[in-house]
Amino acid sequence: MPEEKKFDGDGLTRREVMARTAWAGLGAAAGLAGAAGVEKLLGATAPRVDESSPRIFGVSVEVLPPIDDRYPVMPAWKTAMRQLAPNVYAYQQEGGTGHINAGISNAGLFVGENSMIAFDGLGYPMQTKAFIAEAKKVSGGKPFSELIDSHHHGDHVAGNQFFVPTPILSHPYCRDEVVKAVANTPATWPKAEGQADGTEVRKLVPPNVTFEDNLVYYIGGNRVEFRFVGPAHTWGDMVAYLPERKILFAADLAFFYLIPYCHNAYVSKWMESMEKVLKMDVDTIVPGHGPVAGKKELNDSLEYFRFLKTEVKKRYDAKMTPGAAAADIKMGKYDNWMGPERLLMNTVRLYDEFKGTLKPDIDVEGTKQAIVEYNAIKAKKG
């Protein structure tokens, strides 16, 4: 069966790869959501090698859509500090086919004469430390003057602790959400391959400086504009734009070869923000997740949303429930991207939008219900 098709390289089935990657991603963000009833948060349970069903709030998505053989599988990309312009770097983390990390994000680095600015703190001790070590290497050991968090999800801010005492900046919404999540954060990082060696004390550090929009730095011969683009992926999204270099660090406004993660999203506004970016004078886009690329890949993600929104709307108008709608929708080429189970959360967010009940917070109950119903329908179909 197509679902059991092996990936090249490491002998994992797609189901295994998808399950593991999705778990990492969902756990990371859920761990910061502070939502009641969230189980097995990032840090509470490491991704299991034999995890067979991605879970959202403890509820498993039992049947993942199979690989669609009519379309190519994802590419794979490597971890690298990529220089994009003089004193401008993207720290891209590995992913794609054969990798296990849908929740592993990218960061940015802007080097100045005496210091440097990081854009995002990443999500696990080993990754943040590796990023910091690479930053020190390319800068000749300069200290950080600022860390700017793009938004509140764990895979972007959980590494903040390794930048202390550097000032940490964000949109006020991002700070508020991180502050809320402090109480739910475990005291240690459990040992997990490629993430934590099990010795680190864990401390969630909220941003201590907030700004609303358009904070501009002149650093290393570059103008770097931190701009608010929300509500989109969350209500606090910041991107970094370098107009003279035609580079946009889009953070989670952009997912390349991964299904966009919509737990806190306002999908229609997110689409509008993507449309605006497509009209900007930009050649290079650094996504929050996926390889460094450009407008073509951003447009692919926008097409994903256009297709999804149309399909969900038809079923909403036909008075289907979100779980039934998700079970009925076939995403075609997007089923080959990482995180196909995100269809559930994304459908729920669109329903909330259509109903007029959308809030910045995750719809935990709505999402759980949709998964239970989706599973029941898939089980019947056998």
Ligand SMILES: [Zn+2]
């Ligand atoms: Zn995110």
